[in-house]
Amino acid sequence: MTSKFTRRDFLKVASIGSASAIALSCGVFSLDEEEAVTDPLSTSADVLALGAGIAGLAVARALTERGRTVIVLEARNRIGGRLWTDSSLGLPLDLGASWIHGVEGNPIAELAKEFGVKTMPTDGKNAIEFAADGSELPEGEFERMEALFEDIYEEVAEMQDSTDDDMPLQAVFDQVIASRRLSDEDLRRLNYYIHLVTALEYGADAKDLSLWWWDQDEEFGGEEAIFPGGYNQISDGLAKGLDIRLGEIVKIVRYGKDGVEVETSAGNFVADKVVVTFPLGVLKQASVKFEPPLPESKQEAIRRLGMGVLNKVYLKFPEAFWGEDLETISYVGERLGEWCDWLSFAPFTGEPVLMAFHGGDRGFALEDLGDNEIVAGAMQTLRVMFGDDIPDPESFIITRWGKDPFSFGAYSHIPPFASGDDYDALAEPVDDVLFFAGEATSREYPGTVHGAYLSGIRAAGEI
Ligand SMILES: Cc1cc2nc3c(=O)[nH]c(=O)nc-3n(C[C@H](O)[C@H](O)[C@H](O)COP(=O)(O)OP(=O)(O)OC[C@H]3O[C@@H](n4cnc5c(N)ncnc54)[C@H](O)[C@@H]3O)c2cc1C
Structure with missing residues (x-):
């Protein structure tokens, strides 16, 4: 050289x-x-x-x-x-970041072009949502939950601007929710939605986020895209x-x-x-x-x-029993944040792989469980949604970013x-x-x- x-x-x-x-x-x-x-x-x-x-x-x-x-x-x-593509399940799977969040003007999208790397948009449109008992949510129910969240968040945002002191975001959600008469089921669905936009996006629960500043970050527009090749x-x-x-x-x-x-x-x-x-x-x-x-x-x-956590559990099955085209699976279960958000890799890679996220306190708690206990928990939830006859996974990967000594x-x-x-x-x-x-x-x-x-x-x- x-x-x-x-x-x-x-x-x-x-x-x-x-x-x-x-x-x-x-x-x-x-x-x-x-x-x-x-x-x-x-x-x-x-x-x-x-x-x-x-x-x-x-x-x-x-x-x-x-x-x-x-x-x-x-x-x-x-x-x-925290970019880490692992191929031990026979296909490239990202254990850290997966998405280019908004491809318009995003320098990572530019790099993908420069390096000739294939990306694929994920629009989440091909989705299915389940209630705690495993029944499918009625058509339009997820959109109703979203609208309920947005309505409540409008009031939260007003308080974001008008309070003299900062406080945990959850305290204000609690205050606004208390002023409404929500049914137990609506409350569960609302909390599910709050979990999605806090623990699964920011790696921290609403109680651990600043009312004033939690969402001060900027975004790029355009599609969300993943790298099928890692x-x-x-x-x-x-x-x-x-x-x-x-x-x-x-x-x-x-x-x-x-x-x-x-x-x-x-x-x-x-x-x-x-x-x-x-x-x-x-x-x-x-x-x-x-x-x-x-x-x-x-x-x-x-x-x-704060340093929060988001963990991923990948499960590879003999076949895509959930359907080849399905992209996301939501589960509004009894235990908030447990096995609640899934992504299928079948539409992007043709392989029967599912991935579940756990974020915030739920993500930290997962790290204290053994691998077998985690996989058993995943299967219990999948069986509630898809029935007892579905096969066990052939292989799996579980991340523990909170315990990683070079990331914590x-x-x-x-x-x-x-x-x-x-x-x-x-x-x-x-x-x-x-x-x-x-x-x-x-x-x-x-x-x-x-x-x-x-x-x-x-x-x-x-x-
Ligand atoms: C599960 C997960 C999902 C994510 N999803 C997305 C996503 O979809 N889209 C997105 O945009 N972002 C996502 N992120 C965030 C994104 O991955 C990070 O913001 C980004 O990769 C951080 O890059 P960095 O260079 O700042 O830090 P790092 O990538 O952590 O780099 C720091 C480096 O320092 C090294 N290091 C640490 N200690 C020492 C030491 N003592 N001596 C020498 N070296 C050391 C580490 O090993 C590491 O390589 C995700 C992150 C995780 C964990």
Whole structure:
């Protein structure tokens, strides 16, 4: 391979002794070795990007294109972070993000075009909804629930504007609901809908979201689309030609006006500047030490913002007993949020695979159960909806993002008394040396792939 190792790099490596030999023992990932811009032996660069998720890859690609040397340090033995396509069930399935949320003007849709990656819209029109006893909801009932939610939410939104103090979103829902005389069944359906738009979208229940700020994020218009071949085609496309070191668990980031030294599980790296893209959950756990400690304003933001959870359970069956064309299955069960929202992969991949979401407290609770108990719970609910004769799954995958040591959750949200300003505080550079990217530094698009990507582009611009 062509070495672009500069004299300056050599001097830096020489000054830190044997660290390069240690770094050698770890994986080096480059999809196109010919294009790598730093020598895989080098432990110094202009910039270190900490984390090879979408934000770290975006920053590294943008700076590399501008002629900077960049090394990406990644704890896991794979790139992508919360983009994670797994093929152990015989087809590519996304365990982290699945959707491009709104393709119009969305940079991820642009990347999909650039990399020639196939996407498919999911409009959710081919849907079926079940009541708790397994009977199908009457035609138009889901739309009625939606209208009831919107009516109640109009009042909630008025209070969002008029209250003097922030409070949990749930408190205001409770207040508005109490003023109506809803039947038990309507109440159950309304709570189901509230769960969909809070726990399953923001990874947090309404009691854990700020009335004022919970939905301050912006959206792109257009279709929602998935990647039948897996979201990792986007991270792989971005990673082309980058110098990525896998299995490098960052332990300490020492920074000052003259630059930065990063200590990992395997060695030391030096650079003029560093971009931190660790998930908010990792920053909250303080499993990476900053020397000197991060400014108080940033620590406050880390404490105030919330890291929620969304987990997925994939089940692969011998056949699509629910119907080849069906896209989504809703279940308004007795236990709020349990096995309530399903997506079929048959229309997108031709394979008999179902996926269920669990979010917020329900998502965290799922992680404490054993695999067999979880699969048994799924089957019990599916049998209520589709009858006792349906087959057991041949194989399954269960995610546990809350317990993942390099994520500690799925994505960020704004709890009561935090605000959109906390995202800005997290994004703020320190001493022109330490820069920040990642979904939780995006005030406009937190909790999304496009938000993480755009934050990486922003951080590259700041550098
Ligand atoms: C289940 C789930 C479903 C989702 N669905 C969608 C969706 O449909 N659409 C959408 O737009 N978004 C979705 N998201 C959110 C989206 O995946 C994230 O917002 C985005 O991928 C975050 O990218 P990032 O670069 O900020 O962080 P990450 O991808 O988490 O990257 C950070 C990297 O830092 C690494 N790291 C952590 N600690 C260390 C350490 N000590 N040393 C070195 N490296 C470390 C991690 O391993 C990781 O690779 C979903 C997320 C989840 C979990």
